[in-house]
């Protein structure tokens with residue numbers, strides 16, 4: 566056991582101004598507001614304009630988190646960014662964010678665990694703090710999923726939006742404070758249900774682009790079945806490991822994948838629906854950004870107080886899945 570814990574001292578988020586509504590999508594593909602609302606809970610999502618990027622959204626979210634923590638960028642000693650839509654293949658998005666924050670020399674790197682990415686990054690950052698190496702670090706989830714979305718494919722384009730969320734993780738010596746528990750999982754055998762091909766296996770070619778092969782594809786129904794079971798298991802595991810009852814959990818901040826998946830887990834575990842913080846109606850699925858974006862909204866809305874227990878839960882491409890319990 567480390568003498569140090571890692572606790573969230575500030576949160577921030579940023580989304581593009583441009584809204585893409587279900588009615589807008591119904592003019593682009595064969596879909597409609599009623600179908601999207603009933604099947605997913607999504608009403609609109611934000612889409613980055615030219616010049617708005619994963620790093621610019623991540624930087625804006627980071628600035629707010631740093632301010633909320635009562636710190637300045639100079640206090641930050643490490644930047645960990647979870648993203649599957651990085652600024653470029655390289656340099657990392659973290660390097661761009663470090664430069665934009667004016668903190669050259671501060672280590673920065675990206676992590677790729679799709680929609681589970683924020684919890685992976687949180688766990689990684691917390692371990693640097695527990696090891697005693699750093700006191701204040703930035704953990705960011707930032708995405709411009711619209712850049713890899715095929716707006717001719719109604720099965721995927723209705724689901725995703727762009728945005729970023731960030732937290733400052735700081736050293737604490739208070740017992741039972743901060744990240745109390747987390748578990749991370751992956752199974753690459755299930756990888757082909759959600760893929761975005763360009764890379765070493767399939768470099769971008771003119772032929773690939775002619776067939777829209779540079780965009781992500783997903784088999785939504787299969788993901789749904791996997792997610793609905795995992796979601797419930799992960800929340801149950803988090804509560805069991807931390808000996809928390811339904812009443813002890815203040816708020817569940819789930820990956821914003823589908824309102825039905827969230828509702829199903831909440832009812833099976835005996836939670837009131839309001840115990841899950843949901844903003845999928847306004848932002849859709851923002852992948853690694855979705856948990857910190859929801860967390861920041863809940864925090865700023867006064868829904869989170871010192872001593873509260875929060876449960877984070879996510880799953881995504883990989884396949885990956887993860888959970889975390891944080892005591893504020």
Ligand SMILES: CC(C)(COP(=O)(O)OP(=O)(O)OC[C@H]1O[C@@H](n2cnc3c(N)ncnc32)[C@H](O)[C@@H]1OP(=O)(O)O)[C@@H](O)C(=O)NCCC(=O)NCCS
Pocket residue numbers: 595596597600601604605680719720723724759783784785786787788789822823850880881882
């Ligand atoms: C994508 C998702 C909303 C689809 O909902 P679903 O209830 O599983 O719907 P299905 O895929 O079974 O499709 C039902 C019907 O609606 C149709 N449909 C699919 N997309 C549609 C759309 N955008 N608008 C209207 N109809 C649509 C299908 O063609 C199908 O028609 P059929 O019955 O005539 O064959 C749901 O499966 C989901 O949320 N999956 C997880 C999302 C995900 O992968 N997220 C990323 C990883 S975290």
